[in-house]
Amino acid sequence: MELKEIERQLKKQEAVAKNLEPDANLRSSWLNAVNDYAEGFLEEIDHRKAFETNSEEDAQKTQFNIPDEGSGIQEIIRQLEDVVDRPGLNPASGGHLGYIPGGGVYPSALGDYLAAVFNKYAGIFYAGPGPVKLENSMIRFMCRLVGFPESALGNLTSGGSVATLIAVTTARDKMQIQPEDIRKSVIYLTEQVHHSADKAVRIAGLEYAVIRRIPVDSHFRMDAELLDEQITADVQMDLKPFLIIASAGTTDTGAIDPLDKIAEITEKHKLWMHTDAAYGGFFMLSERLKPRFKGIERSDSITIDPHKGLFLPYGTGAVLIKDVPALSRSHFYTANYMQDKTETPAEPSPADLSPELTKHFRGLRMWLPLKLFGLNAFKAAAEEKQLLALYFREKVKALGFELGPEPDLSVTVYRYVPSGRDANAFNKALVECVKRDGRVFISSTLIHGQVWLRLALLSFRTHRQTIDTALEVLQQSVVLLSDGKDCC
Numbered sequence: 001m002e003l004k005e006i007e008r009q010l011k012k013q014e015a016v017a018k019n020l021e022p023d024a025n026l027r028s029s030w031l032n033a034v035n036d037y038a039e040g041f042l043e044e045i046d047h048r049k050a051f052e053t054n055s056e057e058d059a060q061k062t063q064f065n066i067p068d069e070g071s072g073i074q075e076i077i078r079q080l081e082d083v084v085d086r087p088g089l090n091p092a093s094g095g096h097l098g099y100i101p102g103g104g105v106y107p108s109a110l111g112d113y114l115a116a117v118f119n120k121y122a123g124i125f126y127a128g129p130g131p132v133k134l135e136n137s138m139i140r141f142m143c144r145l146v147g148f149p150e151s152a153l154g155n156l157t158s159g160g161s162v163a164t165l166i167a168v169t170t171a172r173d174k175m176q177i178q179p180e181d182i183r184k185s186v187i188y189l190t191e192q193v194h195h196s197a198d199k200a201v202r203i204a205g206l207e208y209a210v211i212r213r214i215p216v217d218s219h220f221r222m223d224a225e226l227l228d229e230q231i232t233a234d235v236q237m238d239l240k241p242f243l244i245i246a247s248a249g250t251t252d253t254g255a256i257d258p259l260d261k262i263a264e265i266t267e268k269h270k271l272w273m274h275t276d277a278a279y280g281g282f283f284m285l286s287e288r289l290k291p292r293f294k295g296i297e298r299s300d301s302i303t304i305d306p307h308k309g310l311f312l313p314y315g316t317g318a319v320l321i322k323d324v325p326a327l328s329r330s331h332f333y334t335a336n337y338m339q340d341k342t343e344t345p346a347e348p349s350p351a352d353l354s355p356e357l358t359k360h361f362r363g364l365r366m367w368l369p370l371k372l373f374g375l376n377a378f379k380a381a382a383e384e385k386q387l388l389a390l391y392f393r394e395k396v397k398a399l400g401f402e403l404g405p406e407p408d409l410s411v412t413v414y415r416y417v418p419s420g421r422d423a424n425a426f427n428k429a430l431v432e433c434v435k436r437d438g439r440v441f442i443s444s445t446l447i448h449g450q451v452w453l454r455l456a457l458l459s460f461r462t463h464r465q466t467i468d469t470a471l472e473v474l475q476q477s478v479v480l481l482s483d484g485k486d487c488c
C-alpha cells in the first residue's frame with residue numbers, strides 16, 4: 001500500500017474506531033441508565049421472587065446477536081431484564097435458601113467498575129505493584145483468619161473449584177507423585193466432599209490414583225480413626241498415601257470434619273492435608289463458631305470462597321497455602337518477552353502462583369466492601385446466619401418435621417414423614433410446591449437413599465422475616481399435599 005492510501009484508510013478507520021471512546025455526555029447517560037436499573041433492582045429485591053419459572057419457549061426465543069451498528073442503552077437494558085435478570089433463580093435474593101446461596105454486596109460492583117475502568121494489571125508485581133499488593137493483602141487477611149503463619153500466601157481465584165485444583169496440583173508436586181507412582185498413590189476423602197475435589201483430582205492427572213472414601217459418623221463428619229487405620233493398612237500394602245481432603249463445612253449438611261484429629265494423622269504419616277472451607281471458612285469470623293474449626297490451621301492448604309461467606313458476587317474464591325515455594329514451583333513460568341520483570345520483587349506475583357497470567361483484578365471487589373463496611377458487619381452476618389439455622393430448626397420441628405443432625409454451621413436438613421405415604425415422593429413434591437410459590441427457594445438432597453430437604457443460609461439479605469416466610473410456605477404446602485391436593 002502506498003503511503004497516501006495508507007493515510008486515507010487510516011482516516012476512515014480512525015473515525016469509526018473512535019466510537020470506542022464515548023464522550024463524557026454519553027458516558028454519563030449510560031451510567032445513569034445502568035444505575036437507574038440497578039437501583040430499581042435493589043429497591044425491589046425484598047419483594048421479588050427467589051425463583052421465577054421460565055418457559056422453554058422463552059428460553060428458545062432468547063438471542064444474543066451482535067449487531068454491526070451499536071444499539072441504544074435502554075433497549076439493551078430491557079433485553080437484559082427480560083432474558084437475563086428475570087427468569088430462573090435469583091441468587092441475590094435473601095429468599096434463596098437452596099444449594100449455597102449467593103451474595104452480591106453492593107460495593108463489589110463499584111470495585112469491579114473501577115477495576116474495569118482503570119484496567120490495572122494484577123498478574124505481575126512489576127507491572128501492577130498496587131493491585132498485586134492489594135490482592136496479597138486480601139490473601140494474608142484470610143491466612144490470619146484461619147491461623148496460618150505470616151509466610152503463607154495463596155491466590156485469589158475465580159472460585160473454590162479452581163482454588164482446590166491449585167492446591168491438589170501443588171500437593172501432587174510437593175509429594176513428588178511421578179507418573180509411574182500414580183496408581184499406587186492414595187487420596188483420602190469422604191462421600192460428603194464437594195465434587196469439585198474429585199474434579200480437581202482428575203484434572204490434575206490423578207484420576208488413576210487410589211481414592212479412599214472414609215466413612216462418616218452420624219453427623220456426616222469423617223471418622224478419623226478409620227482414616228488412620230486405612231492409611232496404616234495402605235502403607236502395609238506398599239501403597240503411597242499422600243493427600244487428605246477434609247471439609248470444613250460440607251455443602252450437603254454443613255458438617256465440619258474433625259480437623260484437629262485429621263491434622264494429627266496427617267502429621268504422623270507425613271501427608272498433605274487440604275481443607276475445603278469454600279462454604280464454611282468465613283464462619284471463623286464468629287468468635288462463637290471459631291472453635292469448631294480447631295485444627296484448620298494445621299492444614300497445608302485451604303480453599304475458601306469470598307463469593308460465599310463474605311457475600312461477594314460470583315467469581316471470587318481463594319486458595320491459601322503454607323508452602324509458598326511449593327506453590328510457586330508448580331505454577332511458575334517465564335517467557336522471553338517477559339524478561340524485563342525485576343528479579344526479586346518485594347511481593348510474590350499471582351502469575352507465579354496460579355495458572356493465570358492476565359487476570360481480573362479481583363482484589364478490589366473484595367477490599368472495597370471490607371473497607372467501606374468494616375469487619376463487624378460481616379461478623380454479625382455470619383453469626384446471624386448460624387442463629388437463623390437454629391431458629392428454623394426449632395420452628396420447623398414444631399410443624400411436625402423430622403430434623404437431621406444438629407448443624408455445625410448454617411446448612412441443615414429436615415424432612416416431613418407423612419403417615420401411610422411415601423416420604424421421598426412427599427418431600428420431592430414439597431420442593432416443587434415451594435418452587436411454585438417462589439417467595440423462597442429451597443433444595444433437597446439424597447442421604448442414604450432418603451430425600452431430605454435442605455435449608456442453606458448464606459445470603460446477607462436473609463433475615464428472620466425470610467425464615468418466617470419459608471416456614472409459612474412449608475406449612476401451607478404440607479397441608480395441601482396432606483389433603484391429597486397438588487401445588488402445581
Ligand SMILES: *Cc1c(COP(=O)(O)O)cnc(C)c1O
Pocket residue numbers: 100158159160161162194196249250251276277278279280305317
Ligand atoms: C461451592 C463449594 C465448592 C466449589 O466452589 P466454587 O466456587 O463453586 O467453584 C467447593 N467446596 C464446597 C464445600 C463448596 O460449598
